[in-house]
Each structure stands twice: as C-alpha cells, then as structure tokens.
Amino acid sequence: MHVLSQTGDAPTTETQRRATTGETTKLGRAIVVTSGKGGVGKTTTTANLGTALAQRGARVALIDADIGLRNLDIVLGLENRVHYHLLDVLEESATLDDALVPDKHSEGLFLLAAAQAREKDEVDTDKMRALVASLRERFDYVIIDSPAGIEKGFKNAVAGAHEAIVVCTPEVSAVRDVDRVVGLLGNRFRPQLVINRVRPQMVKKGAMMSVEDVEAFLRLPLLGVIADEPQIIVTANRGEPIALRHEGQTANAYHAIAARVAGEDVPAPRVEFKKATLFERIFRGAKA
Amino acid sequence: MGKTTTTVNLGAALAKAGKRVILIDADIGLRNLDLVLGLEKRIVFDLVEVAEGRCQLRQALIRDKRFPSLSLLPASQTRDKDSVSEEQFASLVDQAAQASDYVLVDSPAGIEGGFRNAIAGATEAIVVTTPEVSAIRDADRIVGKLSDKALPIRLIVNRLRPEMVHTGDMLSVEDVCEVLAIELLGVIPDDEEIIDTTNRGEPIVLDETKRLGAIYNKIVRRLEGEIVPFTSFGNGYRQGLFGRIFAGLKAG
Numbered sequence: 001m002h003v004l005s006q007t008g009d010a011p012t013t014e015t016q017r018r019a020t021t022g023e024t025t026k027l028g029r030a031i032v033v034t035s036g037k038g039g040v041g042k043t044t045t046t047a048n049l050g051t052a053l054a055q056r057g058a059r060v061a062l063i064d065a066d067i068g069l070r071n072l073d074i075v076l077g078l079e080n081r082v083h084y085h086l087l088d089v090l091e092e093s094a095t096l097d098d099a100l101v102p103d104k105h106s107e108g109l110f111l112l113a114a115a116q117a118r119e120k121d122e123v124d125t126d127k128m129r130a131l132v133a134s135l136r137e138r139f140d141y142v143i144i145d146s147p148a149g150i151e152k153g154f155k156n157a158v159a160g161a162h163e164a165i166v167v168c169t170p171e172v173s174a175v176r177d178v179d180r181v182v183g184l185l186g187n188r189f190r191p192q193l194v195i196n197r198v199r200p201q202m203v204k205k206g207a208m209m210s211v212e213d214v215e216a217f218l219r220l221p222l223l224g225v226i227a228d229e230p231q232i233i234v235t236a237n238r239g240e241p242i243a244l245r246h247e248g249q250t251a252n253a254y255h256a257i258a259a260r261v262a263g264e265d266v267p268a269p270r271v272e273f274k275k276a277t278l279f280e281r282i283f284r285g286a287k288a
Numbered sequence: 289m290g291k292t293t294t295t296v297n298l299g300a301a302l303a304k305a306g307k308r309v310i311l312i313d314a315d316i317g318l319r320n321l322d323l324v325l326g327l328e329k330r331i332v333f334d335l336v337e338v339a340e341g342r343c344q345l346r347q348a349l350i351r352d353k354r355f356p357s358l359s360l361l362p363a364s365q366t367r368d369k370d371s372v373s374e375e376q377f378a379s380l381v382d383q384a385a386q387a388s389d390y391v392l393v394d395s396p397a398g399i400e401g402g403f404r405n406a407i408a409g410a411t412e413a414i415v416v417t418t419p420e421v422s423a424i425r426d427a428d429r430i431v432g433k434l435s436d437k438a439l440p441i442r443l444i445v446n447r448l449r450p451e452m453v454h455t456g457d458m459l460s461v462e463d464v465c466e467v468l469a470i471e472l473l474g475v476i477p478d479d480e481e482i483i484d485t486t487n488r489g490e491p492i493v494l495d496e497t498k499r500l501g502a503i504y505n506k507i508v509r510r511l512e513g514e515i516v517p518f519t520s521f522g523n524g525y526r527q528g529l530f531g532r533i534f535a536g537l538k539a540g
C-alpha cells in the first residue's frame with residue numbers, strides 16, 4: 001500500500017481530495033500493449049482500452065513508447081496539444097505535469113506522447129522503469145503502447161510494466177510473432193490476448209483463421225475479440241476512439257475488455273463466426 | 289502495412305516474368321516471409337549463419353518450386369537483430385545481387401537496427417503505407433530516413449478501400465501522394481483474398497483469375513521501366529472530415 005503525498009501529484013484536485021479524505025491508495029497497474037508484428041492494432045487497442053477505463057472512472061496514463069514513430073496522439077486527437085514528450089521527462093527538461101496531456105474526451109485520461117524526431121536508443125531503460133513507477137503512484141492504470149518489433153523500443157516499453165496485453169490478428173504471421181513475444185516476455189507478465197480485425201464472413205467461408213484457431217495455438221487467456229470494421233479506421237483518423245460510443249458491437253467490446261481488465265467477471269466479447277478447418281497445415285507447420 | 293505480403297507477391301510476379309529474384313527476410317527474430325511463401329519447413333540455414341560465414345549463401349537459399357527463379361534467404365527466428373552488422377548485411381545483399389536480377393529485402397517494422405540493416409545494401413526503396421493518418425505519418429518519417437541515405441523511393445498504397453474513399457472516410461491515393469511527395473508505384477485495394485492466400489502460403493499472383501494478381505503484375509512492369517497507367521479508385525474529399533488531418537500532415 002502506498003499513501004499518496006500531497007506534493008507533486010497531478011491532477012491536484014484528485015490528489016487533494018484523497019489527501020483531505022485521508023484515503024489511501026495502492027499502486028496502479030502498469031500494462032504494456034505489444035504484438036511483435038506492426039499494424040495489428042496496438043495503438044488502437046491502447047487508445048480504446050484507456051478511453052473505456054477512464055469512462056469507468058479510472059485514472060489512466062497512456063505512454064506512447066514508439067519514439068520516432070508516434071501515433072497515439074493522433075488516434076486520441078491530441079496531436080496539437082503535445083508540447084513535451086517522454087524523452088523530455090526522462091531527461092528532466094520537463095516535469096511530468098508539463099508533459100501529461102489531458103484527454104479531450106475522457107476525464108481522468110492523460111497522454112505522455114513520444115518524441116517524433118528522436119531515436120529509441122536514446123531512452124535509458126532504468127529511467128523508463130522509474131518513470132512508470134512514479135506514474136503508478138498517481139494513476140490506477142499506466143498503459144504503455146509498445147512499438148512493433150522486439151528491439152530496444154520493445155525492451156524499453158516492457159521495462160516498467162508488470163502485465164502485458166498482446167494484440168494479434170488472425171493471420172499466421174501475426175500469430176507466430178505473438179508467440180515469439182510471449183516467449184520473450186517470460187512468465188511474469190501474465191499476457192492476455194486481444195484478437196483484432198476478425199472478419200466473421202471470412203471465417204465463415206474458411207478463408208480466415210478463426211478465434212479458436214488463434215486461441216488453440218497461443219493458449220493465452222482471452223480478453224476479447226474485435227471485428228474488423230471501417231468505423232475503427234474512421235474514428236482513429238478523426239482522433240475519437242470508438243470506445244467513446246456507448247452502442248455498437250465494437251464499442252461494447254472495448255467496454256467489456258476494460259471491465260475484464262478491471263477484474264469484473266464479464267464474458268470475453270466475441271464476434272459471430274463459424275469454425276474453420278483450413279489451417280491445419282499451417283498449424284502443423286507453425287507448431288513444428 | 290503489408291510489407292511481407294508485398295515482398296512475396298512482387299517477388300513472385302517478377303519471377304513469373306522470367307526474372308531471377310532473391311527475397312531476403314530482414315526481420316531477424318520475427319521472421320514471416322517463409323510462412324507467407326509456405327516454405328517454413330524447408331529452412332536449413334538462415335541469414336545470420338550466412339553473415340557469420342558458417343555457410344554459403346547458396347546453401348541457405350530456398351528455391352521456390354512454383355517459381356524456379358525465385359529463392360528465399362530466411363531470417364533466423366532465435367537471434368537478435370544486432371547479431372548482424374550493417375556492413376555484413378550490405379555485403380550479403382551485394383552477394384545476392386550478383387546472383388540475381390532483383391534482390392527484395394523485407395524490412396522489419398520500425399526504424400531501429402533491423403531497419404538500418406535492411407536498407408544497408410539496398411539501391412532503391414519501396415515504401416508501403418495504408419491510407420490511414422497514423423500509417424502515413426510513419427511512412428513520412430521513413431521517407432525522411434531513406435532520403436538521408438539518398439535512396440530513390442517509390443510508394444505503394446496498400447489496403448485502399450475505394451468505397452470509404454468515396455464516402456470521405458478514407459484518404460485518397462492523391463492525398464497520400466501529396467503528403468508524402470514520392471513517386472507512386474502502385475495502389476492495392478483491400479481484398480479479402482489476400483488474407484486467405486497469405487495464410488495458405490500461396491502468393492496471389494499464382495492464380496491468374498485474381499484481380500490483385502493483375503495489379504502486382506502491373507507494378508512489376510513499372511519496376512521494369514514500363515509506363516503503365518494506374519487504375520482509378522476514385523478521388524476523396526479534401527474538405528470536411530479530413531480537413532484538419534490533411535492540413536496537419538502537410539504542415540508537419
């Protein structure tokens with residue numbers, strides 16, 4: 001348990017409220033969102049999970065760890081509000097309070113943006129770990145959006161985290177990459193799986209791996225399944241995460257995923273599909 | 289974004305056109321090119337072993353039985369990207385270039401060591417992006433990195449959904465080209481068939497009836513220097529929804 005001090009905690013209203021009520025709080029949870037493969041939906045998942053958790057009243061800090069290729073600010077619609085970034089904080093040229101950008105739409109949600117013109121090698125892993133630790137004192141959730149790959153950027157993104165969400169699409173290459181990432185993470189992250197971009201019609205035709213196929217290969221606890229729908233692209237382009245909505249399959253799925261992350265006993269959201277059998281060859285190959 | 293799928297299908301289409309092609313999977317630790325080609329069970333040696341001099345390039349190359357002039361140099365799955373230096377990578381690409389007409393290097397995502405290795409021996413670059421704001425910003429950064437190396441760059445816009453462009457929900461090819469200001473090499477519409485064929489390890493160009501096959505064949509003719517007109521997928525809306533983003537991207 002950690003008792004919040006009154007000094008230097010943002011935002012002050014919440015800190016003051018907790019301090020004046022004598023409320024104590026435990027450290028927040030640090031969750032890295034990762035995948036190995038690029039373009040599978042890590043950033044979309046981070047933005048929507050963060051939004052859905054904040055809509056539930058949680059205090060959430062999102063960290064864009066993709067230094068040099070930042071995107072979380074765009075997906076949240078905050079690109080014009082970023083003044084300082086992660087490296088400024090790590091190098092102590094800005095304070096956390098200066099750098100945390102409050103979200104436009106969801107109270108309690110903050111973004112720590114990545115630097116666009118810097119390199120991932122410039123991050124000091126120990127400082128990154130310390131930064132996540134200090135954010136855990138101030139937020140219920142610290143969600144770190146990992147870059148693609150398994151190089152330094154991935155290692156830094158993982159450094160301060162204690163849990164992992166792995167994002168996978170129903171493609172053999174994405175499944176193989178997730179399997180490798182789970183191997184690299186080791187046991188302590190208890191990775192949970194989001195299966196993204198599922199096209200139920202294709203699964204029905206046997207032209208896409210089914211959720212069961214992916215689950216059977218990866219053997220990870222399933223957080224939820226997200227359908228591939230044009231609205232995801234539209235909302236990401238607009239900077240308004242789909243989880244801001246309160247109806248629709250995908251919005252509901254993100255709210256259910258957030259509830260599961262928060263520890264509520266709700267079923268993992270799924271999309272309509274039918275079992276396909278086309279991928280036995282691939283599975284045999286991938287398992288061998 | 290579809291780098292691996294693009295590499296496989298361009299390689300296969302080039303080989304079908306009679307070119308000798310070597311595909312190099314530069315994604316050490318997260319290899320996929322072998323899977324997408326359906327050659328995963330035939331790997332004996334990999335790129336790292338060639339770079340370390342533990343085998344000859346020709347011993348590591350896997351010939352694709354469907355396209356006799358197409359071979360793959362697979363990545364290692366269990367090593368790190370920094371186990372090969374840029375110099376080693378460049379000399380490997382040089383070696384492959386001496387034995388072929390085209391060497392296609394499939395770069396890993398990102399701009400770290402794996403990317404630097406992948407471009408080390410290349411003499412030209414193809415940037416693959418989807419028409420999404422976040423992907424275009426990444427592509428813009430990559431174009432900057434490639435320009436520093438003075439590599440000629442051409443663009444493939446992947447996963448275009450013409451109906452979304454039409455309704456103003458997706459940036460058009462013209463928009464993407466205007467932001468990135470590089471030469472357009474091809475436009476590939478979003479097609480469910482590509483997911484299926486990719487998962488089955490069969491390049492889509494194998495099937496003459498698939499429309500994407502024809503599109504890859506056109507890109508190959510452009511690579512060969514022919515002037516081939518582009519299929520039109522409609523113009524987008526510069527106003528409204530994308531006004532903010534478009535202005536922001538052009539400014540940035």
